[in-house]
Amino acid sequence: MTVFPLLPPKTGKMSLRSALPTFSFTPRVLLWQHRVFPRPSISQSSSRISAGLYGASCMPTGSVSLSTPVTVSSEMPRLQLQKNPFREVPQAGNELGFLSQPRSALNGVAFEKVLALFAGTLESRIAPSRNPPFLVDKKTFTSTRKQSSEANQPGNQTAATGQPTGRSENRQENRMQENNLRSAEQSTISSPEPGNPNFSRGALAAGKRRRERTSALRVCENFLDAVGMTPLIYLRRASQETHCDIFAKCEFNNPGGSVKDRPAKYILEQAEKEGRLGGSQNWIVEGSAGNTAIGLALASKPRGYRVVCVIPDTQTQDKKDMLKVCGALVVEVPFHKVWHPDHFVAFSGRLASVMNACWGNQFDNLANQLSHYETTGPEIWDQMDGRIDGFVSAAGTGGTVSGVSRYLRSQHPEIQIALADIPGSALYRYFTEGVLRAEGASVVENIGQGRITGQLQDFRPDVAFEISDVESLTWTHSLLEDEGLAVGMSSGVNVAAAVRLAKRLGPGHRICTILCDSGTRYAKKQWNISFLREEGLPYPRLLADQKREMSAIMEAIHVAYAPQHVVERIEKEHENDISAPGSKL
Structure with missing residues (x-):
């Protein structure tokens, strides 16, 4: 069934005006070995980056707005984002349970996995709600970040070999992070119990609405069919x-x-x-x-x-x-x-x-x-x-x-x-x-x-x-x-x-x-x-x-x-x- 605008579960609301994108972006792309996220304007005043990445949702103007905030931090300048005056948007940060992790801990396959995982939400997420559901829970990433930071400290040794961390250990760490991400993703999708901390009813409902909306975009044979x-x-x-x-x-x-x-x-x-x-x-x-x-x-x-x-x-x-x-x-x-x-x-x-x-x-x-x-x-x-x-x-x-x-x-x-x-x-x-x-x-x-x-x-x-x-x-x-x-x-x-x-x-x-x-x-x-x-x-x-x-x-x-x-x-x-x-x- 067609819903316009698409509505998030329980708490989400939208109108023609609030359907506008929360932040303004330029069409350039971040050079992180991928071509996924639009690049906002950058200020050189900070040594870290905090990017609010938002999933795509249909707008009444026919363009794409961005929703579902997720924070990715790395050693780059801070992004200066312009707020939409029609809507109050909570500041993305760790206090909301968003992903925040140094880029050094997200190298190789694991980093690309994170990008692919959140790129997938661009197709399924909808307008921001007051309590955005999380695709992957905070606990998973907190433990992953802790393991990564310990492994990257000088002089640290792995429990298995007792040798200093090197390229092979980074690959092992990447595989472990990838498995954590895959487990969290599967748990989110396959466990339909609201009590499950990894369960995201919003993500499932959003994907269902997107499929229904796409199926409704049909070619009509005549007036009555329309x-x-x-x-x-x-x-x-x-x-x-x-x-x-x-x-x-x-x-x-x-x-x-x-x-x-x-x-x-x-x-x-x-x-x-x-x-x-x-x-x-x-x-x-x-x-x-x-x-x-x-x-x-x-x-x-x-x-x-x-x-x-x-x-x-x-x-x-x-x-x-x-x-x-x-x-x-x-x-x-x-x-x-x-x-x-x-x-x-x-x-x-x-x-x-x-x-x-x-x-x-x-x-x-x-x-x-x-x-x-x-x-x-x-x-x-x-x-x-x-x-x-x-x-x-x-x-x-x-x-x-x-x-x-x-x-x-x-x-x-x-x-x-x-x-x-x-x-x-x-x-x-x-x-x-x-x-x-x-x-x-x-x-x-x-x-x-x-x-x-x-x-x-x-x-x-x-x-x-x-x-x-x-x-x-x-x-x-x-x-x-x-x-x-x-x-x-x-x-x-x-x-x-x-x-x-x-x-x-x-x-x-x-x-x-x-x-x-x-x-x-x-x-x-x-x-x-x-x-x-x-x-x-x-x-x-x-x-x-x-x-x-x-x-x-x-x-x-x-x-x-x-x-x-x-x-x-x-x-x-x-x-x-x-x-x-x-x-x-």
Whole structure:
């Protein structure tokens, strides 16, 4: 299963910002008879070297960062390493149990063995944790260092021959060190008992995740094959505020840009299996707030199906335009309450019947829930290594929260499932008071429900939260400004509810939620300062600061323009150039 960024066991955390390399390196290589480790800048002020060697881990930028500190000391100048300002890194040293050994004791085969051993960790280790696991325990190297230092002292003799130490004795010493290293390595890998001092659960888990991530880098045959396997990301600010570990599944990374690609895939495949699609039948009608219809339209392209989307007129123009770009025929209907006969879902069902077309019926078609039970839930469980205390999601159709929770409860019956709801939806009061009654209103799209859909028939959350627009937008803006994630307002609702659940459970718990779709589909609403001011809602500080920042660089912008006489001269030189911009040809 794909995890992004890769997470160390138990204590490790990463975000987009903390995934940056801890130290900056130049591309040169240390001349130690190998070509393994990058060489940092060197200061000649010290007679010893203390190099923090770090194992490779995947970065969001596509490059390699370095983790898992190990110290190698020798008679060389000290390395001056630049710290990453985004992350506190413990000073590598013997007090942490890192390897520290004179180079003279690591000559020949043994020294190369050490390099090869730690070079192997470059492929399997992940981001630095607060308590980095050791590939080889401190005791092994302490005894080896002691033996080496005694053997290298002038006048020392071996117990076997009584002769002064020479080249042959160095070879014997090297073999002994190599055997110690091999024994420690085998013990680390083959002894799966946490009580074993040589056992490194982190190294094994990291190698497993690396293999899973590599296997997930597959070539997809089509749109449907690319759905799923989305990354899981650590939310730094939400975690810091609650003293818990809060993760979010990036469903906007699906090929259609939302979590609704999963049910769209299952609905399409189910209709084909049942014979409702294919052959002469190539029309699909769906009542959708946008995302499911977008997924259906894109998935239908390779198969030659046509999609009709019945959408309420309250949805953003960005989403309607996107539907048309994807090839869907958009039918806008007035917004009505769920009991009204012309509610967009009921209308879409009648339209499908009149057209003799396939009706997707995402609200009551259990293929929706099944898509999350078979894909989203298992992915979250594997990405979090089964260490998850709570799951949070809002409900529109209810397929995501019911399908994921059903799977997670089958694996971990004690997990806490939280429903996030918004004003104007009836689900919060239904699950807290037993009354299906809606109060208030919200500008958030895609979520909220006034009835118990087919997906929610057997669903019961452990707790439900009602999230106001102010709270959801605050977290939506935080995701953009603090995490670099431009997501829709429903994602802000989910994160706000995840923060509430974390505070309810207490520090130290691990919680997962869903980032449903991209914020680019709501540019004229949630990123529109004028709209937000009219509604009395907060707007992103980032957008508010842009005018001030632009005024600060206006002088530089004017200076950057070429002087008029230079422009005239260059235009004259290129006036006969037919490829020049603005040419009449």
